[in-house]
Amino acid sequence: MTALISLTGVNKYYGDYHALRDINLTINEGEFFSLLGPSGCGKTTLLRTIAGFEGVSEGVVMLGGKNMAGVPANMRPTNMVFQSYAIFPHLTVGENVAFGLRKRKDMDKTAKLAAVDEALTMVGLKGFGDRQAHALSGGQRQRVALARALILKPKVLLLDEPLSALDKKMREQMQVELMRLQRHVGITFILVTHDQEEALVMSDRIAVMFEGEIGQLADPETLYRRPNGRRVAEFIGKMNFLDAEVVSVGDKIEVTVAGLGLCHVDAEQAPAGIAVGAAAVGIRPETLAILFEGETTDRETIAGVVDEVVYYGDMTYYDVRIDGVTETLNIAMKNLIGRPVLDVGEKTTVVWDARSLVLLP
Amino acid sequence: MSLRIYAIAYLVFLYAPIVLLPIFAFNDGTIISFPLSGFTTEWFSQLWVTKALHNAVQNSLFIAAITAVMSTVLGICAARAGAMYNFPLKRGILGLVMLPLVLPEIIVAVSLLVVVVQFLDLGLSNWTVIAAHVLICTPFSIAILNGAFQNLDPSMEEAAMDLGESRWSAFRLVTLPLVMPGIISSMLIAFTISLDEFIIAFFLTGANPTMPVYIWGLLRFPGSLPIVMALGTLLVGLSIILLTIAEILRRRGMARAGVKDKGGFL
């Protein structure tokens, strides 16, 4: 893997507003990279500084070994799929796709037409070339925008919330198609999204951003299983939080967790440099379980009372109250054969495991 | 239903004076009143031989053409800035530019007159009229062009730049074709307003009167009234043609941008 893009000490100010705070980031060739975060976290600004629509106030953006300072968007080897798709309404689909080829003197008209055909075929719009752009559906616009950008064979394809305008079914379908397309063309994709599921499904690596800075940069699994702080843990998936007190630090870390008592966790379950004192512990709902009648377990158990039941069909989410904890524990259970759905107020047994605890600062 | 009847009656009220124009323009009588006395095209043929009228028309066409271009250029600047950028005091600045829309025209007229004659000590000419007409036409141009520019996705130009075009060619290839119908429609409207404007022109016109100023002169002589009717008929015809073109272009622009039509000018 070779680095294609590197950002060093990038800061961006709009007047007093600090939009990007000391961003350091390397993105590799052929990588599917996502910028994930709530709205206003700076992810789109970061994407636009890579595209060249925004300058940086401080820091260096390198692309393919070249410093991009002062290089305008039209001179950069990046292309963008806009959130609104920005399909030119006065042109046909084919003219839209061919838009960036205008200055390519090395291609004659037939070569250009062939390239347009190829690009449209690649995104599944073969034969759409003569359609009027404003008559397209949302999903089709998205594909035209992809074809229009990819026809120029950029080093990097930038996608600004490309799926946010689509309905759920279409979005899931396009996620798979985008991944397949990325593997096919082998180009670096940088995706901006606020949808954590979308980022987890599609990306090789994800940078989670909050208030202009990168909260955590990791592959999806690490991000989900070992969030480095409460913000990331809360933003990605569901997480139960319990108050905790670190008692001793060593090969195993000793920690007293509210409601669960003294636990021993591995060093990799804790952030680097954890010290004795107050901390918190995170537990994913699916790593907890309800012990139904007739089931046995060799893991730790604790008694609880069902406080709320939310039935999803394939899953049931329970909020269970245990002694010593003010907040209820959220538990996700698969509705396997023979498992009843419990009622509110029923007494129950909660199964847990120290290996699934995440120690948070 | 009764609303519909009322609305149609209102239209009749609006059109009443205009309908009379051609009636008296072809009426073979020198007094503009009923009963009618016969059909004639005499008044139209007199238009062709009235030298002073031709000069006035020429003046007005010159003023209207320049006004149309200048107010549209200013309108493009303001509409583009208003639609695409945020800047400090945006509302205040655009408010000042739009102010002539509600300002009594006589105020515009006398204040410019004072500046030109008393402070700058310059003579009045077609250019003083143009200066004022651009001032009052720009808000209309902005209103029309706002529609064209607000339908424009700001990322459209960025997309063109992202695909390798410079800032200028992105504007030329993407924005300009999309707002062209609006631009032409703005020029036609500004042209029409300037051609008809009297209150300001009467104050600021130089030695050569504009057409409305000339007509104003004619209105005082009962003998020349039938000619005014004939001239008015031609003007109304011309206005309707220009406005229809403007409207068709505006609709075509909306269709091209793929936007649903939401109403007329303004």
Place this chain on the structure above:
Amino acid sequence: MVSPPLGYALMLLAVPLSAIILFSFWTQNFMDVDTTFTLNNYREIITEPIYFALLKRSLFVSGTVTCVTVLLAFPVAYFVSFHVPAHRKSLWLFLITIPFWTSYLIRVFLWKVILGYNGVVNTGLINLGIIDEPLTFILYNINAVIITLAHAFAPFAILPIFVALEKIDRSLLEASQDLGESKVSTFFRVTLPLSMPGLVAAVLIVFIPTIGDYVTPELMGGAGGKLIANMIQTQFLALNNAPLGAALAIVAMICVTAVSLLFVFLNRRYLRGRS
């Protein structure tokens, strides 16, 4: 980007407006202008009853024209917005705006033809046997001025009201009926308050410019129908007392602005009082 139109507006609007204010404190001295600062022009306006009378009449005419125009225009705007199918709306608006773009002078003159002694109205009514003698109260007086101005400003009143009505979410009206209001009370409790911004805009866009019109009163008003704008025009162009004309223009502007602000203020209070 905004600087060219801003520069133009500053140079040809803000500067001249400031100039005319300055100018109104000077005096005309036969052919020259005396640039000593003086309040004489304003003093004259206050002491000479003619100016006050003209100003009062002008405000009355503008106010009446505004009321008449807006009241007549509202049902039309309502009809076009609520009862005309979407694809015909722009045709209706087009038809409404066309008369506005045709020569103003000739339009005003034609009202003279319609309302005159041997005009359309009188000959029509005589032929129908409704009256024996031509009506005389419809020309060369304030009535004629009001009718003509109401005609001239019709589209200015219709368009803002139409825009405001178009913006009303139709489901609000259904919600109101769902909550037990009749169609009529829905109109007064939902439609009318929500169309208020358009109504206010219509009122201002008719009221303010009418004060500056001297063509209609000159042609239609007769001796008793002259307004402040005629006096301003006379001071500038005939009597050659431009500074006094400037002062009159400023006083007229101040009056109009004051009335407009009062109206906007009362309207805000009314709307707030409701909610």
